[in-house]
Amino acid sequence: MAVMLHESSLSDAADRLWEELPGHRVEILNGSIVVTPPPDGPHQVTLSWLIVECHKAGDRKAGLRTVAGIGLWLPTGPEDYAVPDLAVVDADYKDALVEKNCYAPHVFRLVLEVTSSNWTNDTATKVDVYARANIPAYLVADRKHDEVLLYTDPSDGKYPDPVCYKRGQSVPVPESVGVSPELSVDTLLDGDD
8 A cells, every 4th residue: 555655646556566566466456456466386287278278279270369467458447457367369469459568358359367365356356347348258267166157248247147167067168259179177277187
């Protein structure tokens, strides 16, 4: 909080926190700064595995890119942005740069979050902001509750109830994403196959 008191804007305060807390993820969600500590190993292994799976499924041939930690400009506030763990975006996403290394929501086909210690941001706050940004598919590997949630097809700024997948199951990626990797719930939750 002390940092924010000396900054001229919320965005400036977020930038300052990002500089002072290397390895932490700093986001502005619904007008509030959210700081996430560095991820653990299984979290990062899950993301690496997903990038490989999307590549094997033909993301580049489909005109898509699978990227980790890309900024998503949000319509929920004048300075709001998120940094999803992983996203499948249109190949020409670079043309949709808004500011602060964040890109317009319309280039995002799917965003994925793997929960960490602040799991409520991924399972509540980001459900709201991603729906309001009209992100077609939001996948949450909820390690706290040992399940994977898939939110799709937002309407009027809200997702319908998610489909919940348990261990031993696979998560079907919606056709609207444009690529269909094989996603094992166990690997999404544990980070290894």
